[in-house]
Amino acid sequence: MTVDPGRIDELRVRFGGSSLNSRRVEVASIEDETEMIFQRGWTDGLPVVPPTASRVLRMLEGTTRQPDEVVALVPPNLVECTVEKVAINAVMAGCRPTYLPVVLAAVEAVCTDDFNMHGILATTMGVGPVLVVNGPIAKRIGMNSGVNALGQGNRANLTIGRAVQLVVRNVGGGRPGGVDRATHGSPAKLSFCFSEDEAGTPWTTLAEDRGFDRNSDVVTVFCGEAPRILVDQKSRSAESLVQMLAEGLRASISHDVVMGMDGMLVISPEHMARFRDSGWDRERFMTELAPHLMIDLAEIQLNRSGDLGQESSENNADLKLPKFRPGGLLVVHAGGSAGLFSAVVGGWLNGPMGSEPTSREITP
Amino acid sequence: MDESKTGITLLDPTSESTPTKRDLSPRSASIGGLTIGLLDINKPRGDVFLDRLEEHLGQRGATVLRFAKPTFTKPAPADLRHQIATQCDAVIEALAD
Numbered sequence: 001m002t003v004d005p006g007r008i009d010e011l012r013v014r015f016g017g018s019s020l021n022s023r024r025v026e027v028a029s030i031e032d033e034t035e036m037i038f039q040r041g042w043t044d045g046l047p048v049v050p051p052t053a054s055r056v057l058r059m060l061e062g063t064t065r066q067p068d069e070v071v072a073l074v075p076p077n078l079v080e081c082t083v084e085k086v087a088i089n090a091v092m093a094g095c096r097p098t099y100l101p102v103v104l105a106a107v108e109a110v111c112t113d114d115f116n117m118h119g120i121l122a123t124t125m126g127v128g129p130v131l132v133v134n135g136p137i138a139k140r141i142g143m144n145s146g147v148n149a150l151g152q153g154n155r156a157n158l159t160i161g162r163a164v165q166l167v168v169r170n171v172g173g174g175r176p177g178g179v180d181r182a183t184h185g186s187p188a189k190l191s192f193c194f195s196e197d198e199a200g201t202p203w204t205t206l207a208e209d210r211g212f213d214r215n216s217d218v219v220t221v222f223c224g225e226a227p228r229i230l231v232d233q234k235s236r237s238a239e240s241l242v243q244m245l246a247e248g249l250r251a252s253i254s255h256d257v258v259m260g261m262d263g264m265l266v267i268s269p270e271h272m273a274r275f276r277d278s279g280w281d282r283e284r285f286m287t288e289l290a291p292h293l294m295i296d297l298a299e300i301q302l303n304r305s306g307d308l309g310q311e312s313s314e315n316n317a318d319l320k321l322p323k324f325r326p327g328g329l330l331v332v333h334a335g336g337s338a339g340l341f342s343a344v345v346g347g348w349l350n351g352p353m354g355s356e357p358t359s360r361e362i363t364p
Numbered sequence: 365m366d367e368s369k370t371g372i373t374l375l376d377p378t379s380e381s382t383p384t385k386r387d388l389s390p391r392s393a394s395i396g397g398l399t400i401g402l403l404d405i406n407k408p409r410g411d412v413f414l415d416r417l418e419e420h421l422g423q424r425g426a427t428v429l430r431f432a433k434p435t436f437t438k439p440a441p442a443d444l445r446h447q448i449a450t451q452c453d454a455v456i457e458a459l460a461d
Contacts, residue, residue, distance in 0.1 A: 020375060022375040022376045022377075022380070023375070023376040023380050024373050024374070024375065024376075025373065025374045025375070025376055026371060026372075026373050026374075027371040027372050027373070027374060028371045029371040030371075031371060033371075033372055033374065037374075042377050042378070050372060050374055051374050051375045051377060052372055052373065052374060052375070053373065053375060056375050074379075077379065077381070079379040079381060080379075081379070084375075085377065085379075088375050088376075088377045089377050092377060116437060116438060118438060118439060119435075119437035119438050122437075123437065166377070170377040170378045170379075171377070171378060171379045172379075173378075173379065349437055352435070353435045353437060354435070354437045355437075
């Protein structure tokens with residue numbers, strides 16, 4: 001092994017391969033394995049890394065959990081999913097073994113009744129699981145919370161989100177045109193995963209806000225659509241910026257949606273600087289934001305005609321309601337150091353009627 | 365690697381489960397005398413559609429029972445499915461908006 005380090009993979013398969021229970025699928029010598037995987041419907045439309053035993057065993061080195069341990073019942077088919085099956089799909093997605101604990105925790109979170117992955121697939125709305133990673137693990141495995149954090153180019157971000165989606169597709173059986181009935185879908189349904197820029201924010205982190213210790217590794221899953229940019233390049237004060245951000249947030253999903261759907265606000269470093277300069281912490285920001293997010297129901301009704309308008313009660317004429325239910329706006333700090341933009345990720349039906357944002361601690 | 369000698373061997377990423385195949389219940393030739401369940405999935409105006417169906421089914425001699433899912437975003441609870449299966453000859457599920 002000292003002269004041929006590559007042999008370790010062969011030895012691992014020879015002596016550790018029996019711990020794997022998944023069906024073996026042989027590829028003919030003249031068959032192209034990538035094409036074969038497409039034909040079997042195991043991919044999301046992009047090529048995957050062929051899940052050989054040696055790769056899967058190497059992936060499993062990333063966790064202390066046993067391959068046969070059941071991680072979750074995966075919707076929509078509510079199939080028992082083992083650590084091994086998650087590892088296979090993580091290989092296919094292109095993950096490194098060090099990412100596996102994040103994928104496992106995210107799969108657990110996505111498969112809870114609260115998160116309601118079945119409904120998220122079945123809905124005609126183009127929403128999917130948005131993953132935010134907090135804690136030291138994000139930096140350790142090379143996740144991106146900076147330039148282009150919500151975009152392409154970072155292996156950890158892209159492949160962790162993709163692995164979760166592949167588990168839902170391959171193990172849970174959730175496929176477009178099957179249980180997945182999204183009218184348009186969204187690029188975010190391929191993979192939407194990033195980490196929070198914790199070092200660069202004077203605020204508590206998303207995970208802290210959700211009750212976790214700052215040193216804990218946590219993944220939060222939020223049911224959301226693709227991000228929309230909120231531009232404000234003019235505000236020089238926190239008071240002005242909070243007002244401008246509120247304008248954008250009020251339009252999340254639709255002006256007429258009040259309290260029924262959550263949102264995620266991703267604040268950029270340059271926007272955060274306005275709040276830092278003014279000494280605002282997270283709590284102060286939320287307090288200042290709240291009055292700007294009060295929606296006058298009469299205003300909505302004025303814009304309505306036809307059947308929906310008739311459903312509105314005249315008693316609501318003077319009523320104002322917050323755009324988001326209490327706790328229904330998740331706020332994260334991420335993005336490159338230059339750029340006076342933030343982003344809003346619109347949610348889906350919230351609470352017991354729809355989906356609850358769900359956090360899970362990431363364990364080795 | 366030994367697995368590359370002939371063609372590689374992959375591990376199945378799916379659940380490897382085979383769904384149980386069930387035959388459809390026998391179709392009824394007519395509506396008269398049947399008990400038909402109307403399942404409202406709880407979307408806006410589903411009731412408008414189902415009210416109209418109930419009217420038509422009643423005129424054709426069917427007994428109609430109404431059911432509703434707690435929310436359209438989740439599968440119908442097992443107890444509700446059981447109730448419909450044991451009380452009705454047929455069920456119509458309404459999608460609406």
